[in-house]
Amino acid sequence: MLHETVFRTEDVPAADRLAYWAERVGQSHGPVRMGSDHADDFRATQRVLDLGAVSVRQATFQQSVIQRTPKLIRQSDPGLFQVALVVGGTGSCVWEDHEAVYRPSDLHVNDSSVSWEIRTGKDPVTVVGLEVPKAMLPLPSDMARCAVPRRLPSREGIGALVAHFLTQLIADAARYHPSDGPRLGVVLSDLVTALVAHAFESDNALRPDTHRRVLIRRIKNFILGHLHDPQLTPAVVAHAHHISVGYLHRLFATEEATVAAWIRLQRLEAARRDLTDPALQSTPICAIAARWGFPRAADFSRAFRGVYGIPPKGYRHCVVGRGTRLTANSLVD
Incomplete structure (x- = not known):
């Protein structure tokens, strides 16, 4: 022995x-x-x-x-x-x-x-x-x-x-x-x-700064692939990458938005694209909102207007009806 x-x-x-x-x-x-x-x-x-x-x-x-x-x-x-x-x-x-x-x-x-x-x-x-x-x-x-x-x-x-x-x-x-x-x-x-x-x-x-950039890229790709999941939260993202929520927030400290805000912006952008899709013109706005993680229509409308400056119904009318395009960088009053 x-x-x-x-x-x-x-x-x-x-x-x-x-x-x-x-x-x-x-x-x-x-x-x-x-x-x-x-x-x-x-x-x-x-x-x-x-x-x-x-x-x-x-x-x-x-x-x-x-x-x-x-x-x-x-x-x-x-x-x-x-x-x-x-x-x-x-x-x-x-x-x-x-x-x-x-x-x-x-x-x-x-x-x-x-x-x-x-x-x-x-x-x-x-x-x-x-x-x-x-x-x-x-x-x-x-x-x-x-x-x-x-x-x-x-x-x-x-x-x-x-x-x-x-x-x-x-x-x-x-x-x-x-x-x-x-x-x-x-x-x-x-x-x-x-x-x-x-x-x-x-x-x-890899150098530590390179490793950090690679990890952030992996995290963002993961988020983009799971935007349909209504349970997608910073905690879920951190768990999937075997890091703590605190460390995830530190990674995003120098990014353009916090991780929760980045998830929200990507969901809004995905919903905006659907609103401009002629093939989805008959799809109710609430269904598009739910598809991209906004189960409450009022929450979606408020968030959408906060970013694009116009309610989703008005956006769809402007884009589909008049052939214009509004983005987060071209807000209207």
């Missing part, structure tokens, strides 16, 4: 459990600052498999906020690269230039030399992860830092290989000999190297 160590916060008094867990996390990730809504009686368990220089961990813990700050990095940096498979629960992580939301089957990628803050959801989180010294990864130094995506899928490709290897290793730990540990550690380090190199080459070999 592989050498295994188990930690349980229930092994110490309730008042000491959160501090005990923070110490355990700090021993693998480097010193961290931790808080929780369950600070009075924090529940967490962790299994650690010793694979020589590499370690594999399975952990379940209650809601928590974990921070690795620049000050803590200066105090101690073990020089580790970390990959964790989210098995249950949700969470989000914020770095200086990026944010990612994690759900089951996502791979969370981190670096002990980079500051971050993790916030987990209200339900307990279960992860299976590994820590490997960066010195074991034959990668350029910039590839193992901010250029690497922080969230990777685990259902296909190399991500699926890593996820399968981790889960099987945890499940079958009793079937291996202690001498197998270092060899398994080498295999895992090779898989992590392949995972990082593949992700770097295929997606995020």
Whole structure:
């Protein structure tokens, strides 16, 4: 059997459990600052498999906020690269230039030399992860830092290989000999190297400002493809792109409109085009409004007039009847 160590916060008094867990996390990730809504009686368990220089961990813990700050990095940096498979629960992580939301089957990628803050959801989180010294990864130094995506899928490709290897290793730990540990550690380090190199080459070999522009373009394309959905909201958009609503709003802070306003403007523009379509001349205005996410005719009329300066009925009459065209840049009183 592989050498295994188990930690349980229930092994110490309730008042000491959160501090005990923070110490355990700090021993693998480097010193961290931790808080929780369950600070009075924090529940967490962790299994650690010793694979020589590499370690594999399975952990379940209650809601928590974990921070690795620049000050803590200066105090101690073990020089580790970390990959964790989210098995249950949700969470989000914020770095200086990026944010990612994690759900089951996502791979969370981190670096002990980079500051971050993790916030987990209200339900307990279960992860299976590994820590490997960066010195074991034959990668350029910039590839193992901010250029690497922080969230990777685990259902296909190399991500699926890593996820399968981790889960099987945890499940079958009793079937291996202690001498197998270092060899398994080498295999895992090779898989992590392949995972990082593949992700770097295929997606995020981009400067942060370029990555931001690409992400905004993807978000806008998503919105344009879902304008018919009456449930399309900033929260839905953020969920689809695995980011928080707050981060979505920050992305749009330098755009021409907030994300909610941009959705509304695109819906109005789509409805305006339908109003000018001779093939839809007999379609009731309320039906066109509902098609583009305005179930209440009065709300649509008010919003349309606010942008184009004329009610939708008057717009249709002007355009279809007189062959003119009014836009948001040519308002009428």
